[in-house]
Amino acid sequence: MKINEREKPAFRKRHWKMFHDKDFNWDLAWKIRNLARGGGFCTWDAWHVFSLARKISDGGVYLEIGSWKGASLTCAFLGTKAAKKTVNFIAIECAIQQRFLDNVRSIPNLKIIKAKSDNAQREINPDTIDLLFIDGNHSYVQAKRDIENYWPKIKAGGTLLGHDYFNKGKYFGVKRAADEFFKTRVVSLKPSHCYMVRK
Ligand SMILES: C[S@@+](CC[C@H](N)C(=O)[O-])C[C@H]1O[C@@H](n2cnc3c(N)ncnc32)[C@H](O)[C@@H]1O
Numbered sequence: 001m002k003i004n005e006r007e008k009p010a011f012r013k014r015h016w017k018m019f020h021d022k023d024f025n026w027d028l029a030w031k032i033r034n035l036a037r038g039g040g041f042c043t044w045d046a047w048h049v050f051s052l053a054r055k056i057s058d059g060g061v062y063l064e065i066g067s068w069k070g071a072s073l074t075c076a077f078l079g080t081k082a083a084k085k086t087v088n089f090i091a092i093e094c095a096i097q098q099r100f101l102d103n104v105r106s107i108p109n110l111k112i113i114k115a116k117s118d119n120a121q122r123e124i125n126p127d128t129i130d131l132l133f134i135d136g137n138h139s140y141v142q143a144k145r146d147i148e149n150y151w152p153k154i155k156a157g158g159t160l161l162g163h164d165y166f167n168k169g170k171y172f173g174v175k176r177a178a179d180e181f182f183k184t185r186v187v188s189l190k191p192s193h194c195y196m197v198r199k
Helices: 008-020 026-035 043-054 071-082 098-104 117-123 140-153 174-185
Strands: 061-065 088-093 110-114 129-134 154-162 195-198
Touching: 026 043, 026 071, 043 071, 043 129, 043 154, 061 071, 061 140, 071 088, 071 098, 071 129, 098 110, 117 140, 129 140, 140 154, 140 174, 174 195
Parallel strands: 061 088, 061 129, 088 110, 129 154
Antiparallel strands: 154 195
């Protein structure tokens, strides 16, 4: 889908920085924007997932908790594709929808685990993940459990990216969970909604 010409100037103004990236072009950003419509995954978030996925080594592993319609997974795949890498993808999602399956059908080496992250963690070996994207349940309790359970799964030198780094009532406690666990190691990737921690 081509970007709408009328919307381009405003879109360009908001996002100019990421379009210095040779691989992250208008059409790709627009595709992600449409995939993520209705959710909170913005173009800046897309850019971070894309850029970090591009750095995964050949044969490496991308794992995400919470896939919904597949926007972040698509970004990760496109990042690895741009870098000409073959990466293994794992999506942990407790509520699989047909439109998710349709959107990610063309992603090779994809393992979909239909389960809650608390249960799925038993299927993931320690020190095996290059890039972990946490975007499941954003309550403080679950965000903390996901960090505690999945941080050991990341390889040394790997990266954790977490979405919705803020607190908002009882349903959003990602910031509190991440700050408590990682303290000053947390990097807030503004103006996106992500935080990042290197292992
Ligand atoms: C915010 S959406 C994910 C958005 C997605 N990353 C994107 O790019 O658009 C959160 C998703 O996490 C799933 N989810 C919530 N809690 C979960 C859990 N504990 N384990 C696995 N999936 C979970 C929900 O079903 C929902 O599809």
